[in-house]
Amino acid sequence: MRIHEVAERAGVSVATVSRAFNLPDKVAPATRERVERVAQELGYLPNASARTLRTQRSRVLGVVLPTLLNPVFAECLQGVAAAAAVGSYAIVPMTTAYDEAQELRTVAQLMAANVDGLVLVVSNPARSQALQRLRAAARPYVLAYSAHPEHPCVSVDGEGAAAEVVRQLAALGHQRIAMVSGTLSASDRAQQRYRGYLRGMADAGLAVLPVVEVPFVDNAVQSLARYLDAAPRPTALFCSNDLLAVRCIRAARLQGLRVPEDLAVVGFDGIAIGEELTPTLSTVVQPNGDMGRLAVQLLLKSIARARLPDARDSLCLPHSLRWSESSAGPAPTWAHTVFTEPIPTLSHHGGNHEI
Amino acid sequence: MRIHEVAERAGVSVATVSRAFNLPDKVAPATRERVERVAQELGYLPNASARTLRTQRSRVLGVVLPTLLNPVFAECLQGVAAAAAVGSYAIVPMTTAYDEAQELRTVAQLMAANVDGLVLVVSNPARSQALQRLRAAARPYVLAYSAHPEHPCVSVDGEGAAAEVVRQLAALGHQRIAMVSGTLSASDRAQQRYRGYLRGMADAGLAVLPVVEVPFVDNAVQSLARYLDAAPRPTALFCSNDLLAVRCIRAARLQGLRVPEDLAVVGFDGIAIGEELTPTLSTVVQPNGDMGRLAVQLLLKSIARARLPDARDSLCLPHSLRWSESSAGPAPTWAHTVFTEPIPTLSHHGGNHEI
């Protein structure tokens, strides 16, 4: 279905049909209605490629995310999609698996696809070649989840939030607080949260524990369980994301530890499912949907003004701490000896609450 | 950066540059190398819109999903993305929130965007206007997660799997097995699984219980808890998806019920996080990634042959039952009276395992 056929059926020129769609004011009401009716009947929709080629604007935004298997980014993407839809923009999301080479390839591909702008979550803004390339090509982009003085960003104060969590855990009476993180080098955010941990521990006058780095998801629970098996174990774990927190809770249970009595676990991200688990997840709640939404709004605003987004327009969104069931103050000393047996495994059919 | 500039810098015509990219064999090695080098230097990438307009092929696939907030579809999308990447196709995912009107709009938008084909998860293939439209326009598409004799599909036998789950629960000694479902009318799949429940109960000679329909996510846990409060309660719940199962487990705990001793809970989907929860989720494991992957392969194969995918090429993938910690046989009668107090709520700071 092409514009020519609509024009023919409506007894007008293609120019009039085009105007009826794009500049409705410039066409007589009667004509416009007729064109619209015919277009409707024929199911005509303007060919996006031709329009893009002609106008040099695609009304498409590229979205670069590490993965969609972590709900935090899926939630963000929903916000991006919602805000884009409001502005009549389509989105093309792509995932990079936290790999910087792939970030670069992805961005190149998106540029070739003529996206009008990009929202991206990158591993490390400071050294990202993908961002350099975008800047060199003068493509509008906004980062989400990262803060960097030279890039337009929408983020939360991850370091401050982490420090706050640790201080509050200390205030609850915890002294041995360990940080659990994914591969630190893979993500700027993980490093930021770790710095927050260090600062919080210093503020509380506590001794820092070695970071528990869990690089591979496969055996995360296994290695965490092993870690928790060795004395003296921490009384609280601060995890750099909620999925890690879920795994820590499982590892604790496998070791026969109660959460939160024997081990408090706090996550980071505020993924929705965290509130449905048992115990519900204590965590740093980020406004994931809003992060995406506002990144898009910043982007679209700058596009409308035909300028690049300015680093000075960066936004730091408020976060909140959710103190929920997976955390509490440490149990008194005698309690630590109660649960030394691992919980029954599957063959006993899950009697993990009879103990 | 346009093809013309590359041609100029390389001292050849635009046709040669184009050929160097698309038909490398038809250009002299020396020339090709020079063109490639220049293109590299200039960071040239062919304009996708122009190419699409000219060739009438975009090398883009549309992906229509209900939501990305349910990990089952995020997992599927990863499979889709992987298979598309292998075939050098980009993807444009869109979500429909289980709304049929939005499915139609989304498909129309994707068609206007010149996608070469679509993978879609729709509410109800039998009455989907979106599918009618695709068929009318002769666009290649493949459905995932649904089976329908008139459409090319990649799915699992949801009814059979559900019946199997119910029979096995019965074999474990359960007699009061209830089905928990989202809005039945919103999804073909939910209905299919419900039919499986009915069949399984009949096979086991058990009396069917009224389906527990949980239409709105907001108060799902609340209403489930209320349901579980009323006697006589079921000893096993079969949930039409894993997220519901997670909520059922929480509702049970809120009522002071142990899972699985007082209440066995089985889900459906096999989302990855289910294995990390405590208790780990018993569920029907679908190959979510493969579902997406194979749907794309079917699609690309047919595109390569310049034909529409045939309903007779539909695939029914194997599923498996994962019997894990959230299910077990029913506890003996005396056990039902042990836990009658609700677990402490947040204000008591989560002592839900001290009972």
Next chain:
DNA sequence: CTGTTAGCGCCTTCAT
């Protein structure tokens, strides 16, 4: 092996 050229479908200036 390489160059010239005609559109793909649309928007937009210019003319009427």
Next chain:
DNA sequence: ATGAAGGCGCTAACAG
């Protein structure tokens, strides 16, 4: 208020 026509960047005949 409407129509005619050029060209966005690219690929694929067709020539040479």
